[in-house]
Amino acid sequence: MELTLAITGASGAIYAYRTLLRLIAHKEVERVNLIMSDAACIVARVELGVDLREGGDAKAINDWLGLDANSKRVRVHRIKNLAAPPASGSHLQAGMIIAPCSMGTLGAIASGAGYNLIHRAADVTLKEGRKLIIVPREAPYNQIHLENMLRLSNAGARIIPASPSFYHRPNTIDELVDHLVFRILDQFGLGKAQASRWGQESGGGGQQE
Numbered sequence: 308m309e310l311t312l313a314i315t316g317a318s319g320a321i322y323a324y325r326t327l328l329r330l331i332a333h334k335e336v337e338r339v340n341l342i343m344s345d346a347a348c349i350v351a352r353v354e355l356g357v358d359l360r361e362g363g364d365a366k367a368i369n370d371w372l373g374l375d376a377n378s379k380r381v382r383v384h385r386i387k388n389l390a391a392p393p394a395s396g397s398h399l400q401a402g403m404i405i406a407p408c409s410m411g412t413l414g415a416i417a418s419g420a421g422y423n424l425i426h427r428a429a430d431v432t433l434k435e436g437r438k439l440i441i442v443p444r445e446a447p448y449n450q451i452h453l454e455n456m457l458r459l460s461n462a463g464a465r466i467i468p469a470s471p472s473f474y475h476r477p478n479t480i481d482e483l484v485d486h487l488v489f490r491i492l493d494q495f496g497l498g499k500a501q502a503s504r505w506g507q508e509s510g511g512g513g514q515q516e
């Protein structure tokens with residue numbers, strides 16, 4: 308399986324980091340196309356103290372993920388490179404995740420007037436009828452944000468807000484974040500088999516989230 312992960316400049320760089328870790332932990336995920344906005348690199352520096360260089364640098368990304376320096380599992384594409392594989396519908400892949408997704412990127416995709424590789428790849432994912440998972444983060448949402456989310460949902464995107472749940476009683480931030488990451492990966496059939504699911508190990512009464 309191949310898919311694209313885009314990281315934008317919304318708060319929640321840890322969602323991107325742990326999604327990447329979980330994706331590369333799956334043998335069936337042969338390739339992750341990674342696209343980072345410049346703002347994403349700023350937020351990663353602020354929130355995680357990591358310097359990924361502007362636009363993401365392959366070596367810095369491999370170091371960050373604990374991969375060999377020459378690993379090709381994660382292929383970094385420059386956000387200005389509109390000729391990169393995810394920009395074309397003829398390039399086959401399972402879909403795309405945008406986590407976290409800023410309101411700026413959300414609006415550009417919802418308007419259909421995208422201008423960078425993240426916008427283009429998302430547009431292509433929708434037009435090809437592939438899975439587009441958007442993890443928006445802002446508080447509070449204004450009417451424009453909400454309308455853009457509805458527009459994208461109507462166009463086929465799946466909106467998974469960066470609003471973690473607590474019913475699985477997380478003890479750490481990583482556990483809190485990972486539960487949302489599993490919900491993202493579930494969309495591609497990659498959710499951890501033993502992920503805490505209501506009605507299973509929690510012993511719940513069959514209620515759904």
Ligand SMILES: Cc1cc2nc3c(=O)[nH]c(=O)nc-3n(C[C@H](O)[C@H](O)[C@H](O)COP(=O)(O)O)c2cc1C
Binds near residue numbers: 316408413445
């Ligand atoms: C530390 C930090 C946190 C931010 N958090 C958010 C956020 O949660 N949601 C959002 O929409 N924008 C947030 N922003 C603003 C975006 O980074 C900004 O709008 C940027 O232009 C988005 O560009 P991009 O969509 O190309 O990444 C944040 C910026 C910084 C520096």
